[in-house]
Amino acid sequence: MSRDAFSYDPQDAGETRDTSTRRSVRQQRSISPDTQDSRDPAPEASGRRDGTEVQAQHSTRDERNDSPRAHYVRDRAYLLRDSEMNSLKEIGKFRMIPVSDLAKFAYSGNRERMEKDIRALARQSLVKDRTLEISQKKTLRVVTLTKAGHRLLKNSNQVPDDQPIYHGLVKPREVKHDADLYRLYQKEAARIERGGGRPVRVLLDYELKRNLNRDLAVLGPEKDNADRRREVAEKHHLQVVDGKIPVPDLRIEYENPELELRHVDLELATRDYRPRAMAVKAAAGFSMYARPEDASRLRRVLDEREITAGILSL
Secondary structure, eight states, rough: OOOOTTOOOOHHTOOOOOOOOOOOOOOOOOOOOOOOOOOOTTHHHHHHHHHHHHHHHHHHHHHHSSEEEEEEETTTTEEEEEHHHHHHHHHHSEEEHOOOOOOOOHHOHHHHHHHHHHHHOOOOOEEEEEEEOOOOSSSEEEEEEEEHHHHHHHHTOOOOOOOOOBBSSSOGGGGHHHHTTHHHHHHHHHHHTTOOOOOEEEEEEEHHHHHHHHHHTGGGGGOOOOHHHHHHHTTTOOOOTTBBBBSSEEEEEEEEEOOEEEEEEEEEETTOOOHHHHHHHHHHTTTEEEEEHHHHHHHHHHHHTTOOOEEEEO
């Protein structure tokens, strides 16, 4: 769920991110490739076993070739493999990532190698590996950047200069929702790539709301003027709906096959969404996703209220 674009949260004001100007480096994102093929069912057992052995051999060979390199911050040297640096970048962009999703998408399902990298990063105090209680009976293991990890990314030119990066947890009460944003990104990024596009930047609602509120504050007494608010909304590629400017959970900026820059705004709806809130998100043009256990119920709500929008399953 998006936070209210006009509410003030003191935790937002203290949030640390990277906004310094750095050399632009195109971000390369790890995508889990499709490796399932059932066209030859006869030798399934032995074929699957052989494929697993080959995959393990390739993984071991890749790991041997991925030698640690030194990255310096002030008087400190950090030894990192490329896969470890890639994990830092992924975690920094999304603030937190569940370890199960990190293994699936950034390591193509190689949980063993992911665990090894996380231990190495934690030993150097670059990430924090923590298990959080998300309900009375459920916990969630996530990884976040530390201040040192944030500083390393900031000073090593590993991310584009306009890509925000974050460290630590700001709103523990929203961990369950925010932890799903990485999977949400991967789902939509795969759709973009199937269409010949390429994701180039991701913006969380923290950043979108901050930029929006900054420009609204500049309006001063005119902030309630409908025309001026519409101008600010359009500047940020947002829309005014019933006098307010809804902000999505996540924005992906991407290049289409013609190399034109486009964006898609994503909202992760939950079973707690009221019909009015869903109508506002739909009117704002957001693409809405939901967890599988919530999707059917939310689709029924849309149909009953005749709201023209689709719900994609996360």
